[in-house]
Amino acid sequence: MNEDTQVQKLENYLENKKIALCITGGIAVIETPKIARHLRRYGADVTIYATSSALEFISKSALEWGSGNKVITELSGLAEHICSEDLIIIAPATINTINKIFSGIADNPVTTLVASALGKNIPIIIAPTMHMSLYNNPFLKDNLNSDLYLKYKIKIIKPRFEEGKAKIPKVDIIIAEASRELSNNSIKDKKILITGGSTPGKIDDVRFITNKFKGTLAVEIAKEAYHKGAFVKLLINKTGIEIPPYLDVAYHKDYDEYYQNVIKYSNPNITDAAILTAAVADYLPEYTPGKIPSGKLINISLKQTKKVIEEIRTKYPSLFMITFKHEANLTKEALLEIAQKRIKQGYQIIVANRDEDINEKHKAYIVGKNGVISEPESKKEIAKDIIKIISESL
Numbered sequence: 574m575n576e577d578t579q580v581q582k583l584e585n586y587l588e589n590k591k592i593a594l595c596i597t598g599g600i601a602v603i604e605t606p607k608i609a610r611h612l613r614r615y616g617a618d619v620t621i622y623a624t625s626s627a628l629e630f631i632s633k634s635a636l637e638w639g640s641g642n643k644v645i646t647e648l649s650g651l652a653e654h655i656c657s658e659d660l661i662i663i664a665p666a667t668i669n670t671i672n673k674i675f676s677g678i679a680d681n682p683v684t685t686l687v688a689s690a691l692g693k694n695i696p697i698i699i700a701p702t703m704h705m706s707l708y709n710n711p712f713l714k715d716n717l718n719s720d721l722y723l724k725y726k727i728k729i730i731k732p733r734f735e736e737g738k739a740k741i742p743k744v745d746i747i748i749a750e751a752s753r754e755l756s757n758n759s760i761k762d763k764k765i766l767i768t769g770g771s772t773p774g775k776i777d778d779v780r781f782i783t784n785k786f787k788g789t790l791a792v793e794i795a796k797e798a799y800h801k802g803a804f805v806k807l808l809i810n811k812t813g814i815e816i817p818p819y820l821d822v823a824y825h826k827d828y829d830e831y832y833q834n835v836i837k838y839s840n841p842n843i844t845d846a847a848i849l850t851a852a853v854a855d856y857l858p859e860y861t862p863g864k865i866p867s868g869k870l871i872n873i874s875l876k877q878t879k880k881v882i883e884e885i886r887t888k889y890p891s892l893f894m895i896t897f898k899h900e901a902n903l904t905k906e907a908l909l910e911i912a913q914k915r916i917k918q919g920y921q922i923i924v925a926n927r928d929e930d931i932n933e934k935h936k937a938y939i940v941g942k943n944g945v946i947s948e949p950e951s952k953k954e955i956a957k958d959i960i961k962i963i964s965e966s967l
Contacts, residue, residue, distance in 0.1 A: 578641045580613045586800050587751035588616035593658040593690075595683040597624025600700040601665035601702045601741040605631060608664060615752065616723070620645060622682045624670070626717060629849065640956050652657025654685040660755055661690045664730075666740050667704030668713050669925040674699075675716040696754050700742050708732070727755060735869045749819050752800040760964040761802030766844045767795045768808040768835055768851035772828040776873060777861045781827065786789045787812040790935070790952045794848055795820050797956040801964070806844070808834050808851065828854050832881060839885045839892060846893040846963050847904050850924075886919060892906065893966060896920055897957055901928035905938075912940040922946075924955065 581862065596602045602623075608886055609619045619640040623633075628646065636644045645653045663670065663683065670683060679688035690697055701708060701717070704802065722729055730750055732739035734753040753761070769791020773783040788809045795807045799820060807822045808831065816822055823838070825831040839847050856875040882896050898915065900908055905927075912925040923940045930936040937955050939946045939962070 579805075580610050581597050582616065583614040584800075585754060586748070589611060590617050590660065590755050591658040592617045592618050592619050592751065593622055593656070593661045593686060595622045595661060595666075596627040596631075596636075596783060597663065597665060597667045597670040597683060597703055598629065599665045599667050600630055602627050602631045603951045604665075604741055604744070605833050606635050608744050608747060609636070609639035609641075611748060612662075612751065615748055615845070618642075622653075622863070624681050624683050624684055626667075637694060638813050648685060649681055651827045654679075654682065654689055656686055656689040656693055656695055658690070658695065659697060659904060660751055661687060661697040662700070662751060663687070664700035665696070668701075668707045668710060670964045671701060672712060672716060675719070677720060677815060678697040691725055694726060694909070696728065698728045698730060698747070698750055698754065701732055701739055702732045702741040703739050705734070705737050705739060705887045709829050709896055713883065717842065745817065746799070746819055747772070747798055749796070749817065753802045756800070756802035758801040758908050758964050759967065760798065760960060763803050763845040763963075763967055764843060765798050765963070766792050766804070766806050766808070766835075766847040767798070767801045767959065768831075768847075768849050769794075770812055772825065772831040772858035773810065774828050775860050776855050776858045779864050780870075782854070782856075782858055782873075784854070787814050788850075789814055790955065791848075791850045792816055792820075793952045794850065794956040794959055797953075797960045798963075801960055803960075806838050808838065811840070828857055829880060832879065835881060835885065836888070841889050841890055841892050844892065847885070847894070847966055848895045848924045848959060848963075849882055849885075850897050852899065854878055882920075890919070894920055895922040895924060898923055898925045899928065903927060909938060909940065909945065912938065913944075916942055921966070922959075924959070 596605050612619050620642045621636045621640045622645045626877040631643045646652050673684050674687050679685040716773055726890055730742050770788030771783045771786050775781045795805045798805050807820050810825050823834050857878055859874040908925050912923040915923050924937050926937040932952045935952045936950045947958045949958050
């Protein structure tokens, strides 16, 4: 392959997977080369199928550069329409193409490939992209709201609603949906609870006490779990960090809301495992309704909070839990000793780190009953190791 068409590998979620990226007539096809290259960065072998109307907006040369493969624009004696791919992605998908698919019509390379894929039970992802007046068309709405897409392994990705248009989703969302659809990891379809960030304590209605943790590690873990096919519930407070829209999030504004949420979602009837990264407050201030006048807040009385993970462990003893222990100014040996004590209390996995180890990198020690399992040195490595442990344990 010409070096100009090669891509830098970012992840292996789509390694050895063949993906048909189908494009239909709309200006959003100008995003296709970027989508194709990004799919390849995650390991996919991409072939683009294009309708004639799609080629009015973009050239075959640009599409071949993006995919690294010949573009299928018409069907021949080579039977290009007989689907041999692992996944079909239609992005952008016009109202014309979507309604044809749901009507069983096969009259161009895209719709005929989809007809073959449906006959072979191959998953399909559709990203509707069009003007809002078309998106609100009643016939399209009936198709998108029917149970046919569930029955036939069709996944509908919601568009971005901007400027009066239903725009093509961001490429990271397409990658996430493709990855989880093709995942064969044992964590697939498991329900994973992940907590992150701080749990602020209110002083009054305008002031609160909190800590420096925003929940970026929790989001990284949630993304890894989602890509591997898990159903993720993320409990986090709003700190301004970007959270992908595909994640199911329950926000808390303070400790009390966090406590109620984590007890609710830790129930083993709805959760297979819990990853509790949240930096839960050890103390809360005495709350005063309204606003304490400036200059009058001289002293802040504190009260100790409940030990949340202990309550969860007691209430749900069968729940598989990964908990975190953050310390400062300790030797490695002292940190690991604290982690082992928690293991002896009945916790399966402890992720221990020191404040001095998370400045340039994010070093941690993942500890189990037999000692240190791994020593990841970044948030991404921590996320991967944790999800690997859960997939092997459930």
